[in-house]
Amino acid sequence: MRHLGEAKLAENKQIAIDVRDAVKRYGDFTALKTISLSIMDNEFFTLLGPSGCGKTTLLRMIAGFEAVTEGAIYLFGDEIANLPPNKRPVNTVFQNYALFPHMTILDNVAFGLEMRGKSKSEARTKAGEMLELVQLSQFSARKPSQLSGGQQQRVALARALAPQPKVLLLDEPLSALDLKLRKAMQLELKHLQRETGITFIFVTHDQEEALTMSDRIAVMSAGEMQQLGSPTDIYERPHNMFVADFIGETNLLEVSVDAINNGRAVCHLGGGHELTCNAVEGVDIGSKVHMSIRPERLFMSENPAETESLKGRIKENIFVGTDITTIVDLQDGPDFVVRTSNSDRGNKRIFEPGTEMYVNMELGAGRLLAD
Amino acid sequence: MASKQFDIKSYTGFKGITLLCLIILYAPLVVVTIYSFNASQSLTNWEGLSLRWYVDVFSGPESAKFKTAAWNSFVIAIIAATTATAIATLAATGMVRGGRFRLRPVSFGLISLPLMVPEIVLAVATLIFFNSIGFQRGLLTILLAHIAFCIPFAYLPISARMQGIEDSYEQAALDLYATKRQAFTKILMPLMMPGIISGFLLAFIVSLDDFIITNFVKGAGVETLPTAIFGSVKQGIKPNIMAISTLLLSLSIVMVTISYFVSKSDNTK
Numbered sequence: 143m144r145h146l147g148e149a150k151l152a153e154n155k156q157i158a159i160d161v162r163d164a165v166k167r168y169g170d171f172t173a174l175k176t177i178s179l180s181i182m183d184n185e186f187f188t189l190l191g192p193s194g195c196g197k198t199t200l201l202r203m204i205a206g207f208e209a210v211t212e213g214a215i216y217l218f219g220d221e222i223a224n225l226p227p228n229k230r231p232v233n234t235v236f237q238n239y240a241l242f243p244h245m246t247i248l249d250n251v252a253f254g255l256e257m258r259g260k261s262k263s264e265a266r267t268k269a270g271e272m273l274e275l276v277q278l279s280q281f282s283a284r285k286p287s288q289l290s291g292g293q294q295q296r297v298a299l300a301r302a303l304a305p306q307p308k309v310l311l312l313d314e315p316l317s318a319l320d321l322k323l324r325k326a327m328q329l330e331l332k333h334l335q336r337e338t339g340i341t342f343i344f345v346t347h348d349q350e351e352a353l354t355m356s357d358r359i360a361v362m363s364a365g366e367m368q369q370l371g372s373p374t375d376i377y378e379r380p381h382n383m384f385v386a387d388f389i390g391e392t393n394l395l396e397v398s399v400d401a402i403n404n405g406r407a408v409c410h411l412g413g414g415h416e417l418t419c420n421a422v423e424g425v426d427i428g429s430k431v432h433m434s435i436r437p438e439r440l441f442m443s444e445n446p447a448e449t450e451s452l453k454g455r456i457k458e459n460i461f462v463g464t465d466i467t468t469i470v471d472l473q474d475g476p477d478f479v480v481r482t483s484n485s486d487r488g489n490k491r492i493f494e495p496g497t498e499m500y501v502n503m504e505l506g507a508g509r510l511l512a513d
Numbered sequence: 514m515a516s517k518q519f520d521i522k523s524y525t526g527f528k529g530i531t532l533l534c535l536i537i538l539y540a541p542l543v544v545v546t547i548y549s550f551n552a553s554q555s556l557t558n559w560e561g562l563s564l565r566w567y568v569d570v571f572s573g574p575e576s577a578k579f580k581t582a583a584w585n586s587f588v589i590a591i592i593a594a595t596t597a598t599a600i601a602t603l604a605a606t607g608m609v610r611g612g613r614f615r616l617r618p619v620s621f622g623l624i625s626l627p628l629m630v631p632e633i634v635l636a637v638a639t640l641i642f643f644n645s646i647g648f649q650r651g652l653l654t655i656l657l658a659h660i661a662f663c664i665p666f667a668y669l670p671i672s673a674r675m676q677g678i679e680d681s682y683e684q685a686a687l688d689l690y691a692t693k694r695q696a697f698t699k700i701l702m703p704l705m706m707p708g709i710i711s712g713f714l715l716a717f718i719v720s721l722d723d724f725i726i727t728n729f730v731k732g733a734g735v736e737t738l739p740t741a742i743f744g745s746v747k748q749g750i751k752p753n754i755m756a757i758s759t760l761l762l763s764l765s766i767v768m769v770t771i772s773y774f775v776s777k778s779d780n781t782k
């Protein structure tokens with residue numbers, strides 16, 4: 143796997159978590175196949191992938207709840223794979239929060255501080271400050287069951303942050319919240335991470351959430367890392383079919399590569415129609431690969447534009463609030479999705495269903511995928 | 514949500530059968546309770562309300578015997594229930610939290626088997642065991658036997674409770690720098706407490722009114738309340754026996770009620 147995006151990080155930053163060739167097997171089932179990644183200090187890092195791809199397993203290995211079958215994990219340079227969870231300066235926000243039901247909110251937040259040897263009063267004072275940070279001071283005497291889901295979520299966050307861990311692990315912490323609350327919590331989490339300066343490792347299966355919040359994202363599938371990079375990298379320069387398809391919505395064309403000159407690849411579709419786009423590493427002359435084009439980088443016109451154009455017929459226009467999604471039946475390819483933002487209505491055209499027209503790619507919109 | 518079509522109450526005869534079962538179960542208890550307040554010497558002729566047999570239990574000719582027996586019973590029940598509960602708590606922790614070890618189904622079977630073995634078999638086996646190791650029969654043999662047969666009774670509510678506690682609580686505790694012992698005492702134990710109390714009460718009641726095993730392993734002249742009552746009945750049933758039985762019954766009802774409400778009470782709220 144290539145580590146694109148790594149170069150963008152400032153050189154002087156320390157590596158907070160270094161996972162080296164980590165493998166996890168349950169009996170003869172391999173949950174993680176040789177994962178290597180470096181997470182920088184101060185980073186908001188996201189593990190993104192569909193359910194069952196091994197995100198939780200990797201997180202639990204970092205927390206110390208799962209043994210590493212092979213490989214090693216370093217925390218600021220120290221090997222931690224053999225330390226029990228209570229000896230690792232790493233805290234977790236559990237997916238179901240796991241707030242201690244028999245303790246008050248304040249005692250929940252003070253727990254980690256007390257276990258670290260702080261006196262009861264000291265721990266409670268600090269816990270009170272943490273509750274203030276998440277705006278829950280008025281609930282400190284309540285039991286967890288007396289709070290709403292969103293409030294419990296913030297308590298779990300305060301509890302995990304209170305002992306000032308070096309790394310905070312969050313396993314799909316927002317998945318139980320409704321959409322509106324989730325959006326608000328995304329901002330709050332991001333804000334907390336900036337404020338505390340603690341490295342966050344965030345797990346989610348929601349690509350939109352990952353794109354919104356992360357400094358860098360590791361896309362995983364079936365126990366393997368597919369791509370590591372910044373949200374822009376991953377969205378605009380996906381390495382393979384899986385990443386292109388999993389992140390956002392995309393149109394895929396099957397193409398054959400005929401020639402590569404000056405960093406441009408000349409390809410043709412099954413029907414012979416010729417297209418030119420940027421060449422990428424790993425795609426050579428003669429290979430049959432896919433080209434990915436994001437729906438929002440397409441526009442429609444009556445006559446072919448100067449960029450790459452494909453002839454088609456409008457099937458359907460779907461109004462989805464902020465934009466209009468148009469389904470186009472291409473003459474030389476599959477159905478295409480074109481997205482026109484409402485704010486673009488002034489200079490982009492919408493056609494009635496049944497109209498013959500051209501779908502045009504913005505410059506650099508087509509992206510060849512290695513596999 | 515049961516749908517209307519499958520409502521069991523709509524079957525003909527449901528009410529009748531239910532009523533019959535309840536009468537068979539409770540009629541004898543009701544009769545004994547009522548006649549314990551009878552003013553008459555007779556067991557069957559009602560001659561008016563009186564507490565004379567209760568007075569007789571506490572100060573009558575047999576009162577000394579019953580007091581010693583009651584004392585023995587309570588001491589044994591408290592010690593046996595406490596010990597059995599402690600053992601059962603550890604066993605449940607090991608069984609429920611020990612992961613999937615190979616002998617787990619076997620272990621579970623071994624712990625709960627005594628509930629299904631006929632008590633007389635257990636009694637004979639226990640007696641033979643004590644004899645073969647040359648153990649003098651007396652209070653101690655009763656106590657040891659009670660601890661042994663109380664364990665499964667204490668185990669069931671405790672392990673049921675424990676199964677309902679997700680292990681993420683202990684993981685959260687470990688994650689927050691608690692040692693394994695602290696995670697157990699500060700998190701798991703308090704969460705298990707309803708199960709533990711309920712298990713203790715059940716073991717206490719079972720020990721308190723055990724007759725068969727006690728009768729086999731007790732030494733000569735050592736009596737618990739049930740064996741004393743039995744001894745007394747052999748010389749003819751007097752209404753004071755009904756008074757004692759009613760007292761025991763009330764105690765059981767109180768204990769079972771507490772046990773019910775404790776196990777229902779959710780300290781997670």
Ligand SMILES: Nc1ncnc2c1ncn2[C@@H]1O[C@H](COP(=O)(O)OP(=O)(O)O)[C@@H](O)[C@H]1O
Binds near residue numbers: 168193194198
């Ligand atoms: N204790 C376990 N024993 C066996 N297989 C497991 C265990 N834990 C997880 N797995 C398997 O490992 C894979 C990855 O699981 P997980 O890390 O929970 O995925 P994710 O969090 O990405 O949804 C899944 O196929 C899951 O069934």
Ligand SMILES: [Mg+2]
Binds near residue numbers: 194
């Ligand atoms: Mg998961």
